[in-house]
Amino acid sequence: MDQYPALPAQKRIPLWRDERVLRIIGQLAFLVLVGLIIAYLARNMLANLDQLGIGLSLDFLDTTAGFDIGEHLITYSRSATFLQAFLVGLLNTLLVSGLGILLATILGIFFGVARLSSNYLIQLLARAYIEFLRNVPLLVLLIFLYTGVFIQFPRVREAITLPGPVLISNRGVAVPWGLPTPAFDSYLLILGFGLLLAVAVGAGLTWYGRRAGRAPIAGLWAVLAFLLVAVVGWVALPQPPLSPDLPVVQGLRISGGKTFSPEFMTLLMGLAIYTSAFIADVVRAGIQSVSKGQVEAARSLGLNGFQVMRLVVFPQAMRVIIPPLTSQYLNLTKNSSLAVAIGYPELFHVSGTVLNQSGRAVEVIFIVMAIYLSISLLTSAFMNWYNRRVRLVER
Amino acid sequence: MAHTTARQGILPPPTERYSVLGWLHKNLFSTWYNSLLSILALLLIYSLARGFLTWLISEAEWEVVRVNLRLLMVGQYPSAETWRIWLCLYLLAGITGLSWGVWVRGRWLLGAALLAAPLLISLAPGVTSTARNQLLGIDLAALLGFAIGRAGGKRLRRIAIILWVLYFPLVLLIVRGLALAESWLPIVTSNLWGGLLLTFLLTIVGISFSFPLGILLALGRRSSLPAVRWVSVSYIEVFRGVPLVTILFMASTMVPLFFPPGTRPDPVLRAMVGITIFTAAYLAENVRGGLQAIPAGQFEAAHALGLNGFQTMTFIILPQALRLVIPVLMGLFIALFKDTSLVATIGLLELLGISRSILAQPQFVGYQHEVLLFITMIYWIFCYFLSYISQRLEKSLGVGER
Numbered sequence: 143m144d145q146y147p148a149l150p151a152q153k154r155i156p157l158w159r160d161e162r163v164l165r166i167i168g169q170l171a172f173l174v175l176v177g178l179i180i181a182y183l184a185r186n187m188l189a190n191l192d193q194l195g196i197g198l199s200l201d202f203l204d205t206t207a208g209f210d211i212g213e214h215l216i217t218y219s220r221s222a223t224f225l226q227a228f229l230v231g232l233l234n235t236l237l238v239s240g241l242g243i244l245l246a247t248i249l250g251i252f253f254g255v256a257r258l259s260s261n262y263l264i265q266l267l268a269r270a271y272i273e274f275l276r277n278v279p280l281l282v283l284l285i286f287l288y289t290g291v292f293i294q295f296p297r298v299r300e301a302i303t304l305p306g307p308v309l310i311s312n313r314g315v316a317v318p319w320g321l322p323t324p325a326f327d328s329y330l331l332i333l334g335f336g337l338l339l340a341v342a343v344g345a346g347l348t349w350y351g352r353r354a355g356r357a358p359i360a361g362l363w364a365v366l367a368f369l370l371v372a373v374v375g376w377v378a379l380p381q382p383p384l385s386p387d388l389p390v391v392q393g394l395r396i397s398g399g400k401t402f403s404p405e406f407m408t409l410l411m412g413l414a415i416y417t418s419a420f421i422a423d424v425v426r427a428g429i430q431s432v433s434k435g436q437v438e439a440a441r442s443l444g445l446n447g448f449q450v451m452r453l454v455v456f457p458q459a460m461r462v463i464i465p466p467l468t469s470q471y472l473n474l475t476k477n478s479s480l481a482v483a484i485g486y487p488e489l490f491h492v493s494g495t496v497l498n499q500s501g502r503a504v505e506v507i508f509i510v511m512a513i514y515l516s517i518s519l520l521t522s523a524f525m526n527w528y529n530r531r532v533r534l535v536e537r
Numbered sequence: 538m539a540h541t542t543a544r545q546g547i548l549p550p551p552t553e554r555y556s557v558l559g560w561l562h563k564n565l566f567s568t569w570y571n572s573l574l575s576i577l578a579l580l581l582i583y584s585l586a587r588g589f590l591t592w593l594i595s596e597a598e599w600e601v602v603r604v605n606l607r608l609l610m611v612g613q614y615p616s617a618e619t620w621r622i623w624l625c626l627y628l629l630a631g632i633t634g635l636s637w638g639v640w641v642r643g644r645w646l647l648g649a650a651l652l653a654a655p656l657l658i659s660l661a662p663g664v665t666s667t668a669r670n671q672l673l674g675i676d677l678a679a680l681l682g683f684a685i686g687r688a689g690g691k692r693l694r695r696i697a698i699i700l701w702v703l704y705f706p707l708v709l710l711i712v713r714g715l716a717l718a719e720s721w722l723p724i725v726t727s728n729l730w731g732g733l734l735l736t737f738l739l740t741i742v743g744i745s746f747s748f749p750l751g752i753l754l755a756l757g758r759r760s761s762l763p764a765v766r767w768v769s770v771s772y773i774e775v776f777r778g779v780p781l782v783t784i785l786f787m788a789s790t791m792v793p794l795f796f797p798p799g800t801r802p803d804p805v806l807r808a809m810v811g812i813t814i815f816t817a818a819y820l821a822e823n824v825r826g827g828l829q830a831i832p833a834g835q836f837e838a839a840h841a842l843g844l845n846g847f848q849t850m851t852f853i854i855l856p857q858a859l860r861l862v863i864p865v866l867m868g869l870f871i872a873l874f875k876d877t878s879l880v881a882t883i884g885l886l887e888l889l890g891i892s893r894s895i896l897a898q899p900q901f902v903g904y905q906h907e908v909l910l911f912i913t914m915i916y917w918i919f920c921y922f923l924s925y926i927s928q929r930l931e932k933s934l935g936v937g938e939r
Contacts, residue, residue: 165761165762168762169762169763169764169765170764172762172764172765172768173764173768176768183795186794186795186796186797186798187791187794187795189797189798190793190794190798191794193798259574260564260567260571261564261565261571261574261575261578262564262565263565263574263575263578263579263582264574264575264578266578267578267581267582273921274917276920276924277871277875277916277917277920277921277924278875278913278916278917278920279875279876279878279889279916280875281878281879281881281882281889282878282889282909282912282913282916283913285889285893285905285909286905286906286909286910286913289896289905289909290905290906290909476779476780476781477780479780479782479783480780480782480879480882482782482882483881483882490780490782490783490786494786497790503790503791503794504791504794507783507786507787507790507791510779510783511775511779511783511787514778514779514780514783515774515775515778515779518777518778518779519774519778
């Protein structure tokens, strides 16, 4: 080894060819470039705002809003502040997105499974539903539902009455509702106890299943325990916790019950139907991704059809389903902003009004974008956490 | 022929044969509940189809669509300049025909269907005789292109690709006009663009500008330089996390503020900026997926051959990565085409916007079913056609088999 001639003493690499130095210089140059662009835009913006005579500040949030919002989950009046208006909008967004996600998931699973049915006609119907909705813009669907369906229902006087009674008119859909009685608070306590019991039952059964090597349907038993407590509590209390409040037509308006406005119904139905087509495709792909051998192996171990679905196919399909399902949920939440075209007061619609009232374009837009961004990031963080839990550990 | 002789000894698997009754039994009436489902489904299909057809034939009044057809197609684009839009269509048909002649073998049925489409439209009631001749011109241009493509064969491949790349800027130029050629190509300002024309222009601009931007962002996200990576990540996550309407809204109210005082970019340009910014973020994520699918060996081999980073990307990695994501990108472009309808919320008169403004006129109130159904069908046909192409591409590129 020592016969080799000694290497010449290594020369220092000149700075302009040293990759480490070049990398730092390159990044600095890039940051300076980005900074310059932002600075240029910001300077123009400030100059423009100056010309219009408005500066940048968030003080306006505490001033009186001075406009009404048709639907609000928290108390709100025109003398409330802009901040409260934003909050009303945000809650409406969350309400419609939450219900929309629930409905879209149910419909999506239904059509996704129907798409794989061995019955040709059912398969055809599901395919037509999916292919139609996937290739139509959501905004067109919403405007069609609103101008073509929900406000075309008969006037209140001739409202369509479905059993329940559910009254459908051009003012919205009125359903029976419950009014809390004095016993309601104690009933809430009982429900809380039921929830605790359900969690205990679920955890206990899971623990027992692990120990005994069996697979009891923990979720189902937990729900049954909760329902049992709820029913027993309802009967046991001296007075029912809710008194029924039925909608009735009174002259030109509907009194009693709970009325969902046409705007709300349009947005909810539009979002749910549209997203369900995409979820159906996700579900179908997930089920198809489980190889046939898995089903055959499970059958030959003696599991019945339901067990095969619950214990073998479903857990493996979830692995494939969860990531695209997350992005569909996020899409639905973001798409709820299209309510601006039909006038349901969710976050984006309210902020448009706030902008017009306060004239604070830049601040309002940044607030709205920050809120949507937080919703998106929180949802994807939660779904990523869930995804990590259901993911099978690969070999 | 060699491989067929080698396989002569092996018999093909027996093909399953059903009679009509056999098919019905297997697919519709295999068990009692399947039979019940089939009958329910038949009843449902019958009642839906009956209701829809009754409305379509006896109740719907298509007069509103016929009267406003021009508005729906091109908005208020001046009549004297409509020939430019036909020219764009002829060019499109010609280039499509040329590419078909160069690349596609067989598929006569699909080709015939495509050629039949303009013929069928020209037979529709309410089409004027000049429009009919112009529609026939589309077929003529397509056939001409096809003949040239067939005659030229493989030599024309490069030319066809160059024509496609040049086509989109050319369309913008033809539609907008040229200040230098005031006499024969006068400028048509963008407030006159509308209808389906504007929908297409927004889509085309969105695709062409978000493509390079998205690729740069995808490369930036995978860069080893932290500064570049973090700027790209924040851009992508921010614009993917907010709805497109807020970006369009931002573009329409804030972009004017970003320009030097005194200049006012026109609304169509603002919408184009918003759409491009938004689409680029999604495109970057799709391209990143393709980049991640390229095995590390490709990078190492390229380095071993002495290529530098830039050469590795342009000649080795990107061509493979982009090929992988073509079907996904098609899906993105379908979504973009549908999303252009959102510019109606900032007051532009694209297909949906102009429909709403037509429906707001007193004489057309109450025709929302007809007009909205008409534009829904337009959106549906284009989206379905694009997704069909993307499925075929996926098969012919063999993306799924890797």
